[in-house]
Amino acid sequence: MRSTSSIARSALVLACAVALASSAPAAAERGPVIDAEAIRAQLDLITSTDRVPGALAEVSDRRRRPVTVTSGTAGLGTGLPMVGSAGRFRIASVTKPFTAVAVMQLVVRHQVRLDAPIETYLPGVVRGTGEGHEIDGRTITVRQLLQNTSGLPDYVSFLSPGDLREPVEAAELVRIALAHRPDFTPGDGWQYSNTGYVLAGMLVERLTRKDIGTAVTELVIRPVHLRDTYWPPAGERRIRGPHARNYTLNASDPAGPLVDVTEFEPSWAGAAGAMVSTPADLNQFWQELFGGRLLPRWALNQMLTSVLAPDLGPKAEYGLGVARLPLSCGGGVWAHGGDLAGGGVANVSGLDDSGRAATVYITALTGGASIDHMLGTFDTALCS
Known part of the structure; x- marks a missing residue:
């Protein structure tokens, strides 16, 4: 894919x-x-x-x-x-504005600070391994995840068509990415990365205590009556x-x-x-x-x-x-x-x-x- x-x-x-x-x-x-x-x-x-x-x-x-x-x-x-x-x-990726709005809803509720490290909300999750050993969630902010300035490698780049058959956990997608070299030091470039949005979804799940589909439905889809939209x-x-x-x-x-x-x-x-x-x-x-x-x-x-x-x-x-x-x-x-x-x-x-x-x-x-x-x-x- x-x-x-x-x-x-x-x-x-x-x-x-x-x-x-x-x-x-x-x-x-x-x-x-x-x-x-x-x-x-x-x-x-x-x-x-x-x-x-x-x-x-x-x-x-x-x-x-x-x-x-x-x-x-x-x-x-x-x-x-x-x-x-x-x-x-x-x-497809037009999902990303919906995920971003869900995060911003949590910002409005003072549950998330955009410039706080993702480590604050997902402790221990963003830790690189192997070639990605430099990756550290204590140096990557929520804003950088949403803005594609985190430097996180895109997990999609490391998938093959055969990978797409069975359900997968978000944490596994993140682990795939974290085993690879970062694209740049956080904040020092721009590179499209689906990994940042998977982490943003995990953030929403952790703070709302609901799966990402339910959270986005309640925070974004239902309030503006998108009757034919679903996760x-x-x-x-x-x-x-x-x-x-x-x-x-x-x-x-x-x-x-x-x-x-x-x-x-x-x-x-x-x-x-x-x-x-x-x-x-x-x-x-x-x-x-x-x-x-x-x-x-x-x-x-x-x-x-x-x-x-x-x-x-x-x-x-x-x-x-x-x-x-x-x-x-x-x-x-x-x-x-x-x-x-x-x-x-x-x-x-x-x-x-x-x-x-x-x-x-x-x-x-x-x-x-x-x-x-x-x-x-x-x-x-x-x-x-």
């Missing part, structure tokens, strides 16, 4: 995407000002040239009026149209409710038929990428978060306090569970993206400076072009 957000490593760069069309004056608005045909043209490219069975874009303007555009089918050989805005899918427990490999099938390339025959990987063991993604949601719910999440209904303004400002994230591209920054990315039409978007190679899905979701939210996802990973075109669709959705 690749990173639960290899998009966030390199492909979440929107500056090279092409914005199409323009919007009518706001004063003349009678409905959402969105160029659906420009979006559809991008999605059709994904479902034809890129061999992706299905693709979707959901855009919600600042008045929360949605437009949904789809292309392709919900499953190979089924003839069924691609599911719509209420179709569930694995959101699958370990061992639950199927997606509940309406959803499209997911696919990936056959490693031994990349040009051959796609492999169905809809069933996926979520515990391998954990607090870094296990959640299931819908395009409509994700757009609502962003608008509720930035509307102040999950965190007080001072806490949200902490989330948005960012550092340069050069791996994400020119002018990209990363806060606490959210990336700040430029748009080709000017301004920017607070967003996150993710993909699950073992789960055959990629997506990107966020909110721009005008309050417009967008989510784009594709149902197969067929190579870098499909990711680039997905990101181009995201840019088009917010710029057209």
Whole structure:
């Protein structure tokens, strides 16, 4: 499995995407000002040239009026149209903003200090072994875990496809990472790491005395009424409710038929990428978060306090569970993206400076072009 957000490593760069069309004056608005045909043209490219069975874009303007555009089918050989805005899918690393908000809820309650060492809350857990002997939780803060400035190696980099079959404990994922050399001294660089978010999930579990899925449901999902969003427990490999099938390339025959990987063991993604949601719910999440209904303004400002994230591209920054990315039409978007190679899905979701939210996802990973075109669709959705 690749990173639960290899998009966030390199492909979440929107500056090279092409914005199409323009919007009518706001004063003349009678409905959402969105160029659906420009979006559809991008999605059709994904479902034809890129061999992706299905693709979707959901855009919600600042008045929360949605437009949904789809292309392709919900499953190979089924003839069924691609599911719509209420179709569930694995959101991969877009889980990270939810985990970060849960941590920030504990900050608001004065149970966590962002600049305290993780050792304060998980004593003895973050201790490197072997090549990772330098790693010490007494020198890594909670903020650094959430901001990807901890230097912790990414456990996903050391997994093979065969590792993803059985449920796994979060502590085991951390142990995998801690046996490897750190990427840099804590605070001295930026490098995307799922390990930091697994530890953040363990922190939430320790302080709430609830499993991470229950804690995030109570702290984040339920307060803003995300009715189709849930955290699958370990061992639950199927997606509940309406959803499209997911696919990936056959490693031994990349040009051959796609492999169905809809069933996926979520515990391998954990607090870094296990959640299931819908395009409509994700757009609502962003608008509720930035509307102040999950965190007080001072806490949200902490989330948005960012550092340069050069791996994400020119002018990209990363806060606490959210990336700040430029748009080709000017301004920017607070967003996150993710993909699950073992789960055959990629997506990107966020909110721009005008309050417009967008989510784009594709149902197969067929190579870098499909990711680039997905990101181009995201840019088009917010710029057209």
